[in-house]
Amino acid sequence: xxxxxxxxEQVFRPDVLLIILGSSIYGIVIGAIPxxxxxxGTALLVPITFFMDPIPAIGAIVSATTMAIFAGDIPGAxxxxxxxxxxxxxxxxxxxxxxxxxxxxALGTNVICSMIGGLVGVxxxxxxxxxxxxxxxxxxxxxYFWLAVLGLSCxxxxxxxxxxxxxxxxTIGLMLSMIGIDVVMGIKRFTFGxxxxxxxxxxxxxxxxxxxxxxxxxxxxxxxELPPVPPVHVSRMMSGVGSSIWKYKGGITRSSLLGTxxxxxxxxxxxxxxxxxxxxxxxxxxTPEKYGTGHIEGIVSASSANNAAxxxxxxxxxxxGIPGDTITAILIGVLLMKGITPGPMVFVMDAGLVNxxxxxxxxxxxxxxxxxxxxxxxxxHVLGIPQAILFPIILLFCVIGAYAANNTLFDVWVMLVVGLxxxxxxxxxxxxxxxxxxxxxxxLIEENFMKSMIxxxxxxxxxxxxxVSGTLGVVTxxxxxxxIVMSLRNRHRKQTADIPA
Amino acid sequence: xxxxxxxxxxxxxxxxxxxLITVQSFPTLPDQPYGPATFPTIIAIIMLLGGIxxxxxxxxxxxxxxLIQIAAIMKTRDGLVRMASVPVFMVxxxxxxxxxxxxxxxxxxxxxxxxxxxxxxLLSVVIAVATxxxxxxxxxxxxMVSLPLGILTKVIx
Numbered sequence: 001x002x003x004x005x006x007x008x009e010q011v012f013r014p015d016v017l018l019i020i021l022g023s024s025i026y027g028i029v030i031g032a033i034p035x036x037x038x039x040x041g042t043a044l045l046v047p048i049t050f051f052m053d054p055i056p057a058i059g060a061i062v063s064a065t066t067m068a069i070f071a072g073d074i075p076g077a078x079x080x081x082x083x084x085x086x087x088x089x090x091x092x093x094x095x096x097x098x099x100x101x102x103x104x105x106a107l108g109t110n111v112i113c114s115m116i117g118g119l120v121g122v123x124x125x126x127x128x129x130x131x132x133x134x135x136x137x138x139x140x141x142x143x144y145f146w147l148a149v150l151g152l153s154c155x156x157x158x159x160x161x162x163x164x165x166x167x168x169x170x171t172i173g174l175m176l177s178m179i180g181i182d183v184v185m186g187i188k189r190f191t192f193g194x195x196x197x198x199x200x201x202x203x204x205x206x207x208x209x210x211x212x213x214x215x216x217x218x219x220x221x222x223x224x225e226l227p228p229v230p231p232v233h234v235s236r237m238m239s240g241v242g243s244s245i246w247k248y249k250g251g252i253t254r255s256s257l258l259g260t261x262x263x264x265x266x267x268x269x270x271x272x273x274x275x276x277x278x279x280x281x282x283x284x285x286x287t288p289e290k291y292g293t294g295h296i297e298g299i300v301s302a303s304s305a306n307n308a309a310x311x312x313x314x315x316x317x318x319x320x321g322i323p324g325d326t327i328t329a330i331l332i333g334v335l336l337m338k339g340i341t342p343g344p345m346v347f348v349m350d351a352g353l354v355n356x357x358x359x360x361x362x363x364x365x366x367x368x369x370x371x372x373x374x375x376x377x378x379x380x381h382v383l384g385i386p387q388a389i390l391f392p393i394i395l396l397f398c399v400i401g402a403y404a405a406n407n408t409l410f411d412v413w414v415m416l417v418v419g420l421x422x423x424x425x426x427x428x429x430x431x432x433x434x435x436x437x438x439x440x441x442x443x444l445i446e447e448n449f450m451k452s453m454i455x456x457x458x459x460x461x462x463x464x465x466x467x468v469s470g471t472l473g474v475v476t477x478x479x480x481x482x483x484i485v486m487s488l489r490n491r492h493r494k495q496t497a498d499i500p501a
Numbered sequence: 502x503x504x505x506x507x508x509x510x511x512x513x514x515x516x517x518x519x520x521l522i523t524v525q526s527f528p529t530l531p532d533q534p535y536g537p538a539t540f541p542t543i544i545a546i547i548m549l550l551g552g553i554x555x556x557x558x559x560x561x562x563x564x565x566x567x568l569i570q571i572a573a574i575m576k577t578r579d580g581l582v583r584m585a586s587v588p589v590f591m592v593x594x595x596x597x598x599x600x601x602x603x604x605x606x607x608x609x610x611x612x613x614x615x616x617x618x619x620x621x622x623l624l625s626v627v628i629a630v631a632t633x634x635x636x637x638x639x640x641x642x643x644x645m646v647s648l649p650l651g652i653l654t655k656v657i658x
Binding site for chain 2: 048051164165167168171174175178182184185187189190213216217220221222223386388389391392393395396397399400403404407409412413415416420424427428445446449450453454458491
């Protein structure tokens with residue numbers, strides 16, 4: 001109980017609450033403006049969290065992303081343009097509701113379902129994470145090695161596009177993580193004689209380059225002004241919401257749990273959770289023919305799933321230090337900078353921190369409702385910000401952000417190079433999620449791999465000698481087998497299709 | 502900007518080979534064959550194999566995939582100028598912010614960039630000055646980041 005009160009004390013401080021409120025508003029704006037994603041919003045927050053204590057820093061990221069994922073629904077329903085990729089699954093459905101004059105009902109349902117999904121995700125996190133952490137206290141380097149490799153393998157499996165490109169993206173991340181002092185003997189690796197690189201490649205400029213500069217480059221070429229936003233009435237936002245939610249309560253529960261599980265898979269985030277839940281709910285629906293015509297059932301399911309995924313991603317993040325999505329990959333980077341290494345020991349040594357994170361989640365999901373309703377009412381102003389003004393200012397913010405953490409212009413070069421390379425890679429269907437996951441997990445994988453190799457004296461069979469490590473190892477190898485078979489089959493199918501009849 | 506897979510493949514093969522050559526000079530642990538080179542070697546081999554696979558698929562697809570295909574937006578003058586402004590802005594900031602100073606360089610750079618995107622120079626200047634002031638207050642006075650004063654150092658101190 002003491003731990004609970006101490007967590008309460010850490011969260012319910014005026015400065016922390018103010019940061020949560022400020023980040024929530026920031027998250028709403030980022031999420032509502034098409035082109036700015038929740039991951040980009042998080043990357044832009046990192047330089048500021050650098051100057052905060054751990055709890056407010058995590059609070060800022062959690063509340064900003066919770067809001068951003070909901071806020072993505074606003075332009076989706078009003079303008080048929082999803083604010084973030086996580087809302088794309090049901091943008092058409094929500095827009096069809098607007099055509100029927102039910103836009104307020106769609107948005108009201110979005111905000112309440114987002115809250116329910118988020119809270120279910122937190123509940124799973126609160127119940128499961130400490131249990132798994134306790135179990136994993138007996139893990140050795142073998143288990144950690146396999147867990148991290150399993151995480152990266154999942155990231156390849158769930159990413160859209162070819163497995164080869166995902167794997168190559170992963171190897172880039174791993175190679176970047178090896179720059180600097182090595183974990184085995186402490187020698188300098190791949191520093192090209194540059195003193196700035198001895199400490200490794202800085203995480204803040206890399207993140208901003210990967211997620212913000214790429215986005216600016218993609219959007220600035222084709223600047224577009226958004227169409228005018230229709231008026232929204234708050235009174236209509238809440239009437240009928242309760243009955244719709246009650247009617248599809250089963251679907252909400254299923255989607256929230258499914259979303260949490262998908263979120264917990266490394267590499268799969270809120271957008272995949274929304275697509276899968278939408279498809280699953282259509283499959284189980286009594287009226288699947290209504291999907292695509294402005295039917296609330298799909299919206300109810302998918303909008304609870306994407307917020308649930310956000311919380312679900314924190315399960316592997318907090319328990320093993322293995323990020324569940326790109327946002328938690330950034331969060332791990334932030335925690336490491338603050339001297340906290342996520343893992344089961346945090347649950348033992350710093351239970352206050354863990355409980356405070358849980359509390360921040362609950363708080364962020366609850367305040368999402370009033371702030372979300374406010375945002376819908378203000379949507380005309382938020383969506384009215386011209387992109388021609390927005391993107392140059394964001395770029396300036398990126399430059400200062402990259403510079404601020406270490407006060408060095410070298411980091412701005414890092415951001416520029418990473419941004420340009422990541423832009424070209426993404427334009428050619430190389431997914432970025434495996435790269436960022438690998439960058440964060442690289443040192444963990446290498447350290448545990450080398451420890452295991454030295455312990456086993458090079459005998460690879462020892463990697464399978466313990467029950468848990470053996471199971472994890474077999475599962476990982478099975479995933480690789482599936483990946484190889486799938487890519488060979490795809491190639492075969494392509495070749496058969498190419499042969500003219 | 503679409504680039505044929507084979508070109509990517511060649512780059513990956515070159516990078517992987519360079520890594521494999523570099524790690525040859527790394528030491529190993531006493532009486533053990535492993536050391537700082539072990540992990541990079543494994544990753545470089547995976548990268549090499551992936552690169553070769555891309556070369557093959559890119560070569561097979563050469564009929565449908567040109568070597569380099571510039572995106573439609575980059576072919577329009579305005580689109581290209583706006584996109585090129587992003588790296589140019591960053592490079593100029595890196596080169597000029599220390600010697601000249603943030604409070605002088607940033608409003609000029611930002612106003613120029615905003616003029617390119619909005620085509621309204623007066624509005625751009627006003628926004629650039631206001632944004633610089635706001636960011637200065639936030640980062641320097643609130644977060645205590647020391648942004649370079651450049652030539653203003655002598656004026657102020």
